[in-house]
Amino acid sequence: MKRLAVEVRDLQGSYGERLALDGLDFEVGSGECFAVLGPNGSGKSTLFSILSTLKQPDSGVVKVLGFDLLESPDAVRRSLGVVFQFPSLDKKLTVFENLWHQGHLHGLRGRGLRERVSSLLSRFGLGERHGERLETLSGGLARRVEIAKAMLHEPKILLLDEPSTGLDPRSRRDLADLLFGLGRESGTTVLLTTHLLEEADACSSVLILDEGKRVAMGTPDELKSQIGGGVITLESIELESLRKDLSQELRLEGKMVGTGLRFEVEDPHEVARRLGEGFGERLDLITIGKPSLEDVFLDRTGRSFNGSSAQPGGEG
Ligand code: ADP
Ligand code: MG
Numbered sequence: 001m002k003r004l005a006v007e008v009r010d011l012q013g014s015y016g017e018r019l020a021l022d023g024l025d026f027e028v029g030s031g032e033c034f035a036v037l038g039p040n041g042s043g044k045s046t047l048f049s050i051l052s053t054l055k056q057p058d059s060g061v062v063k064v065l066g067f068d069l070l071e072s073p074d075a076v077r078r079s080l081g082v083v084f085q086f087p088s089l090d091k092k093l094t095v096f097e098n099l100w101h102q103g104h105l106h107g108l109r110g111r112g113l114r115e116r117v118s119s120l121l122s123r124f125g126l127g128e129r130h131g132e133r134l135e136t137l138s139g140g141l142a143r144r145v146e147i148a149k150a151m152l153h154e155p156k157i158l159l160l161d162e163p164s165t166g167l168d169p170r171s172r173r174d175l176a177d178l179l180f181g182l183g184r185e186s187g188t189t190v191l192l193t194t195h196l197l198e199e200a201d202a203c204s205s206v207l208i209l210d211e212g213k214r215v216a217m218g219t220p221d222e223l224k225s226q227i228g229g230g231v232i233t234l235e236s237i238e239l240e241s242l243r244k245d246l247s248q249e250l251r252l253e254g255k256m257v258g259t260g261l262r263f264e265v266e267d268p269h270e271v272a273r274r275l276g277e278g279f280g281e282r283l284d285l286i287t288i289g290k291p292s293l294e295d296v297f298l299d300r301t302g303r304s305f306n307g308s309s310a311q312p313g314g315e316g
Pocket of ligand 1: 015018019020038039040041042043044045046047
């Protein structure tokens with residue numbers, strides 16, 4: 001049986017009257033890179049705050065490396081390295097000084113601390129920057145310093161709340177490589193929240209959250225394979241009448257998503273061929289895609305991930 005890094009059962013969390021997490025269940029295996037994916041307001045930061053012991057849950061059980069969050073909060077804290085969504089570094093201090101002060105907070109001192117800081121900095125590609133002030137670093141490098149800081153006390157689990165927010169695509173990829181590397185090289189479990197589909201897609205497991213509830217959980221491939229063979233999206237100036245005709249003539253039930261009409265089908269190439277033959281003149285564009293995590297979200301919630309609503313197709 002795989003060892004569990006994090007175990008969450010029937011977790012509820014709220015702010016006054018507002019329920020932000022509504023009976024959440026999930027577990028994270030040791031050494032995984034685990035993504036909590038959800039749109040804005042779905043409860044990601046609330047979950048992060050509870051796991052990092054900053055916020056009290058209303059009810060439910062949370063265990064971190066087998067330690068109960070309420071019974072052994074200190075053991076939980078020692079197990080975790082935490083990277084907040086908003087930078088926690090001192091801009092006027094150098095890279096080295098930021099880590100040095102953090103080390104003191106953890107009771108590390110002297111040569112041991114100096115060696116730990118140096119090894120982290122070189123591992124994170126920051127060795128030559130150790131004397132530079134934070135304010136002179138790019139967003140991507142500053143994020144690396146944040147992560148190095150969170151790793152100073154050698155936690156088994158690294159928790160990150162939307163770590164790639166504000167980074168350009170290149171820095172995002174570098175960050176992803178760094179995080180996956182942590183899992184591979186030192187067995188660190190990485191648990192990150194994100195609202196970016198492609199970031200979640202690169203992780204070993206994904207929990208999809210919506211309105212404080214679990215919508216789906218599994219490896220990205222498992223989740224996508226539940227959708228079927230593929231997704232076809234049509235664009236046309238007469239989408240409404242096409243939707244009716246396709247439902248009647250081809251028994252294809254589509255969903256309106258944004259400006260397109262979308263179908264989940266088993267054999268997208270065959271369906272696209274039939275669409276082209278029978279309806280080609282009425283179509284502006286046919287797109288064939290593999291199912292994505294966006295499709296998983298749409299399938300489970302009836303809404304597209306970025307907010308525009310989908311209406312069920314066919315006669316209703
Ligand atoms: P996410 O991180 O996924 O955007 P949050 O966990 O921040 O979501 O928010 C979940 C829900 O809780 C939202 O409805 C949000 O408005 C509410 N919420 C978050 N923080 C607070 C707070 N400090 N006070 C009141 N409501 C909050
Ligand atoms: Mg958040």
